[in-house]
Amino acid sequence: xxxxxxxxxxxxxxxxxxxxxxxxxxxxxxxxxxxxxxxxxxxxxxxxxxxxxxxxxxxxxxxxxxxxxxxxxxxxxxxxxxxxxxxxxxxxxxxxxxxxxxxxxxxxxxxxxxxxxxxxxxxxxxxxxxxxxxxxxxxxxxxxxxxxxxxxxxxxxxxxxxxxxxxxxxxxxxxxxxxxxxxxxxxxxxxxxxxxxxxxxxxxxxxxx
Numbered sequence: 001x002x003x004x005x006x007x008x009x010x011x012x013x014x015x016x017x018x019x020x021x022x023x024x025x026x027x028x029x030x031x032x033x034x035x036x037x038x039x040x041x042x043x044x045x046x047x048x049x050x051x052x053x054x055x056x057x058x059x060x061x062x063x064x065x066x067x068x069x070x071x072x073x074x075x076x077x078x079x080x081x082x083x084x085x086x087x088x089x090x091x092x093x094x095x096x097x098x099x100x101x102x103x104x105x106x107x108x109x110x111x112x113x114x115x116x117x118x119x120x121x122x123x124x125x126x127x128x129x130x131x132x133x134x135x136x137x138x139x140x141x142x143x144x145x146x147x148x149x150x151x152x153x154x155x156x157x158x159x160x161x162x163x164x165x166x167x168x169x170x171x172x173x174x175x176x177x178x179x180x181x182x183x184x185x186x187x188x189x190x191x192x193x194x195x196x197x198x199x200x201x202x203x204x205x206x207x208x209x
Contacts, residue, residue: 004054009034009057021182024182025185045111050108052069054071056087079152088142088146106126110126118138122139122142126174129178130178132153132157149164172202172205
């Protein structure tokens with residue numbers, strides 16, 4: 001069964017995306033960042049034949065022009081954890097990864113590394129520098145409620161998600177910066193500076209429990 005990566009994103013609408021960033025650079029510039037970063041990520045992932053790529057969008061009925069090779073699903077209702085769990089449940093017997101859309105440095109090799117790590121770990125996470133995470137991947141053996149009791153959009157998001165995997169081995173990919181503010185945006189290396197970068201090997205640990 002082919003592995004599946006699902007990109008989670010808000011529909012590109014003026015004033016409805018990257019609100020914290022918009023306070024720093026304006027609504028139109030924030031929309032441009034969101035659209036450009038999302039499109040670039042989808043194209044990178046769709047070009048990789050090691051897995052299939054889907055976009056989970058909110059609001060569900062949004063009309064979007066999709067890159068070739070990308071299927072679309074709605075996120076549905078509920079908080080982020082409920083929506084992520086709903087997406088994961090679509091693939092009860094396969095390996096699935098969820099990736100955020102506001103990580104300019106995320107690459108298809110990162111996703112492939114996460115799936116490889118699932119050969120020895122129950123889950124793989126891509127930590128974000130703010131205490132959250134930009135990727136989570138799981139195989140068929142997963143907790144009943146992998147995203148329960150998590151304070152989303154906080155520095156506790158990764159730690160509280162890991163609590164649902166107590167006693168299990170999990171792998172960590174490289175830590176990347178998600179873009180919420182202008183300071184985050186300016187701190188991202190240019191595409192030329194990142195050229196030739198190697199994806200680091202995941203580190204596997206056992207979550208205390």
